[in-house]
Amino acid sequence: MFDYSDKVKEYFFKPRNAGVLEDANAVGEAGSLDRGDALKLMLRINPLSEMIEEARFLSHGGGSMIACSSALTELVRGKSVDEASRLTSADIAQFLDGLPPEKMHCTESGEKALAAAIAAFRGETPVAPERRPAQPALVQIAVPPKPRRAPPPAAAAMAAREAGAAPGMTLRELIAKNNPLAAMQEEETTGPVEPVSEDDASVISKIITEMRPIFQRDKGDIELLEIKGRQVFVRLSGTCASCMMASQTLSGVQKKIMETLGRPFRLIPSTARA
Amino acid sequence: MSQLARIYLDNNATTRVVEDAVAAMMPLYTEDYGNPSSAHAFGAAAGKGMRAARKAVQTLIGADSEAEIIFTSGGTEANTTAIRSALAVQEGRREIITSTVEHPAILQLCDALEKYEGMKVHRIPVDAQGRLEIDAYRAALSDRVAVVSFMWANNETGVIFPVEGLAELAHEHGALFHTDAVQAAGKTPISVAGTAIDMLSLSAHKFHGPKGVGALYLKKGVAFQPLLRGGKQERGRRAGTENAPAVTGAGIAAEIAAARVAEDAPRIAALRDKLETGILERVSHCAVLGAPRDRVPNTLCIAFDLVEGEGIVMKLDRAGIAASTGSACASGAVEPSHVVRAMGVPFTAAHGVVRFSLSRFTTEDEIDRLLETLPAIVADLRALSPFWSDNGPNLPGQAPAAQ
Numbered sequence: 001m002f003d004y005s006d007k008v009k010e011y012f013f014k015p016r017n018a019g020v021l022e023d024a025n026a027v028g029e030a031g032s033l034d035r036g037d038a039l040k041l042m043l044r045i046n047p048l049s050e051m052i053e054e055a056r057f058l059s060h061g062g063g064s065m066i067a068c069s070s071a072l073t074e075l076v077r078g079k080s081v082d083e084a085s086r087l088t089s090a091d092i093a094q095f096l097d098g099l100p101p102e103k104m105h106c107t108e109s110g111e112k113a114l115a116a117a118i119a120a121f122r123g124e125t126p127v128a129p130e131r132r133p134a135q136p137a138l139v140q141i142a143v144p145p146k147p148r149r150a151p152p153p154a155a156a157a158m159a160a161r162e163a164g165a166a167p168g169m170t171l172r173e174l175i176a177k178n179n180p181l182a183a184m185q186e187e188e189t190t191g192p193v194e195p196v197s198e199d200d201a202s203v204i205s206k207i208i209t210e211m212r213p214i215f216q217r218d219k220g221d222i223e224l225l226e227i228k229g230r231q232v233f234v235r236l237s238g239t240c241a242s243c244m245m246a247s248q249t250l251s252g253v254q255k256k257i258m259e260t261l262g263r264p265f266r267l268i269p270s271t272a273r274a
Numbered sequence: 275m276s277q278l279a280r281i282y283l284d285n286n287a288t289t290r291v292v293e294d295a296v297a298a299m300m301p302l303y304t305e306d307y308g309n310p311s312s313a314h315a316f317g318a319a320a321g322k323g324m325r326a327a328r329k330a331v332q333t334l335i336g337a338d339s340e341a342e343i344i345f346t347s348g349g350t351e352a353n354t355t356a357i358r359s360a361l362a363v364q365e366g367r368r369e370i371i372t373s374t375v376e377h378p379a380i381l382q383l384c385d386a387l388e389k390y391e392g393m394k395v396h397r398i399p400v401d402a403q404g405r406l407e408i409d410a411y412r413a414a415l416s417d418r419v420a421v422v423s424f425m426w427a428n429n430e431t432g433v434i435f436p437v438e439g440l441a442e443l444a445h446e447h448g449a450l451f452h453t454d455a456v457q458a459a460g461k462t463p464i465s466v467a468g469t470a471i472d473m474l475s476l477s478a479h480k481f482h483g484p485k486g487v488g489a490l491y492l493k494k495g496v497a498f499q500p501l502l503r504g505g506k507q508e509r510g511r512r513a514g515t516e517n518a519p520a521v522t523g524a525g526i527a528a529e530i531a532a533a534r535v536a537e538d539a540p541r542i543a544a545l546r547d548k549l550e551t552g553i554l555e556r557v558s559h560c561a562v563l564g565a566p567r568d569r570v571p572n573t574l575c576i577a578f579d580l581v582e583g584e585g586i587v588m589k590l591d592r593a594g595i596a597a598s599t600g601s602a603c604a605s606g607a608v609e610p611s612h613v614v615r616a617m618g619v620p621f622t623a624a625h626g627v628v629r630f631s632l633s634r635f636t637t638e639d640e641i642d643r644l645l646e647t648l649p650a651i652v653a654d655l656r657a658l659s660p661f662w663s664d665n666g667p668n669l670p671g672q673a674p675a676a677q
Contacts, residue, residue, distance in 0.1 A: 009588075012585070012588065013588075013589070013592060015658065018657075019658075029660070033580075033621065033622060033661060033669075034624075034625070036582050038659075038660060038661070040660040058658060058659060059658060059659070059660065060580065060582070060658075060659040061582055061585075062582040062583075062585050062588075063585055063588045065582070066585065066655075066658060
C-alpha cells in the first residue's frame with residue numbers, strides 16, 4: 001500500500017464537495033477509467049463577476065485520485081476564473097502535502113479537467129497540452145559521477161582491459177565508450193558552453209516544478225538556480241539536503257529531463273558545488 | 275479507529291505465528307544458541323529441533339523420506355534453487371515451461387534466464403477462470419525442455435493446478451517437474467510420494483510459521499546442483515549456518531498444520547463460501563475470480579465493477595479489516611496484477627479486485643462483520659464515480675463486466 005500523507009487520507013476518507021452539481025455552468029472531464037484517474041469537475045461560475053462560487057466532483061480512482069479531486073474543488077472555490085486557470089497539477093499535490101510519484105498522474109487529471117471546465121465556460125475548444133514525444137535517453141547512468149583520482153598505472157591498465165579497451169584507445173575514447181556522462185563532463189570543462197534555448201529552459205523548469213511535491217513530501221524542497229550548457233544547477237533544502245534518498249530522487253529528475261529533451265543533461269545540487 | 279478487535283484476512287500474504295512455534299524458538303536464541311554443526315550440548319539442542327522440523331515438513335507434504343527436505347531461507351530461494359539446479363544437471367536442455375500466473379519469484383527468474391543466459395521460456399496462458407491451458411502446455415513440451423514449473427495454488431485467486439498430472443506429462447518428455455506449493459502447503463492436503471513431482475517449494479510463514487524460512491523438497495534420486503556452496507549443511511545441498519530457531523518454529527507450525535489440515539480445510543472453505551455468497555447477495559456488479567471448485571479453501575478473489583480495489587482496501591483498513599488488492603500489492607505499480615490480466619478480466623473490473631484470504635483463526639463473527647461493512651464501502655465509492663448512476667454502470671456504449 002502507498003504511504004500517503006495525512007492530508008491525502010483525510011481527503012479520501014472524508015471527501016469535500018463530492019457529488020453532482022445540478023446548476024453547474026462549466027463542466028470539464030479528464031483522465032480515464034483504466035488508468036484510474038477519471039475526473040468530472042463541475043463548476044458554478046458567476047457570469048458577471050467570473051468568480052467560482054461552487055465546485056463539485058465525481059471521480060473514479062484510488063485513494064489519491066479521490067483526494068486530488070476533492071482538493072481541486074477546495075482550491076478553486078472562491079477564486080476568479082483567471083486565478084483558477086493558473087493552478088497546476090503541482091498546486092494540487094502541494095495542497096495534499098505531496099503524493100507518491102506513481103500517483104502524480106492523478107493531479108494531471110485535475111489540471112486537465114479544470115482547463116476543460118474553464119474552456120467550456122469561455123466557449124473555447126480546449127487545447128490539449130502539447131507534449132514532446134518521449135525519446136529514449138541517450139545516457140544510461142543517471143547519477144552524477146564523482147571526480148575520480150587517476151589510478152596507478154598498473155591498475156589503470158588492468159581497469160582498461162576490464163572495461164574492454166582496444167589497444168591504442170585513448171583514455172578519453174575509453175571513457176566515452178563506457179560512460180558517456182563522464183565524457184560529457186569532460187566536454188563541459190574543456191569545450192565551449194553552448195547556450196540553452198529558452199524553450200528547453202522552460203521545459204526543465206516545468207519538470208522541476210512538477211517534481212517538487214515529491215521533495216516536499218519528505219519535508220524538503222528543490223529549486224532551479226541556473227542552467228549552464230548541459231549543467232542544471234539546483235538547490236536542495238530542508239531534510240533533502242542531507243538525505244541519501246535525495247540523490248536517488250535527483251537522478252529521477254535528471255532522467256526525466258533527459259528523456260523529455262532527448263539529450264544528456266546533468267543535474268547538480270548546490271550542496272555538491274560548494 | 276474502531277474499538278472492535280482487528281480482523282486479519284490477508285493470510286495469503288503472511289500469517290500469524292502460532293504460539294507453540296514462538297515458544298519453541300525463544301530458547302534457541304537465548305539458551306541453546308549453539309551452531310547445529312557443533313559437537314557440544316549447545317549445538318545438540320539446536321540440532322534436535324531441526325531434526326523434528328525435517329520430519330514434520332516431510333509429513334506435511336507426504337514425502338517418502340526426511341532426507342528429501344532441504345531447508346532454505348524461504349519460497350523464493352527454494353524456487354530459484356530448483357530451477358537453476360534443473361538447468362545445471364541437464365546441459366543439453368535449455369528450455370523452461372512455466373505459466374503466466376506464477377509468483378514473481380519464478381517469473382522474474384525466468385525472465386532473467388531468458389535475457390542473460392539464453393534459455394527459451396514457454397509461458398503457458400490460463401483461461402478466464404485461471405485454469406491452465408493444457409493443450410498449450412502439451413504443445414510446448416519436447417526433449418529440449420529441462421524443467422517444467424507450475425504453481426500448486428495461485429496466490430491471488432487460489433486456483434489449484436492439477437500438478438500431479440502435469441508432472442507426468444513432463445516426465446513423458448524427460449523433463450524435471452517443479453511445483454511452487456507455497457500457497458498450497460498447510461492449506462490443502464498434499465502428498466508428493468508416488469507422484470512424478472521432482473521438486474516442491476514451500477514457505478513456513480504461509481502456514482503460521484516464522485518468516486525467512488522455507489524448504490525445497492528434492493525427490494530421492496533426482497540430480498541436484500546447490501545454489502549456495504560452502505559448508506556441509508543440509509548434506510552439502512545448501513551451505514550456510516542453519517537458521518535453527520526459525521527452522522524449529524517452522525517444524526512446529528508444519529506439525530500443527532499437518533495434523534489439522536484435513537479437519538480445518540472444510541471449515542475454512544465453509545466460511546469462505548459464506549463470505550462469497552454474502553458479498554454476491556449484498557453487492558451488485560461483482561464477480562468471483564477463479565474456478566469455484568478448483569480453489570484452495572481459504573481464498574476469495576472478487577472483482578468489483580467500477581470501483582478501485584485500493585479505495586476498498588483503504589476503507590476496510592480504517593474499519594479494522596485487513597485485505598489486499600489484486601493490483602499494486604507487491605510491486606507498487608498501478609497496473610492490475612499479472613494474474614488479473616492473464617485471466618482477461620474486463621478493464622472496468624480489473625482495477626476493482628480485492629482478495630480475502632482466511633486462516634484457521636478466522637471466525638464466523640469476523641466474516642459477519644466484514645459482510646456488514648463491505649456493501650456500504652463499495653456503495654460510497656461507486657457514488658463518487660462518474661461512471662456509476664443509481665441504476666448501475668453508466669458507460670455509454672460499454673457493457674458492464676459483471677452482473
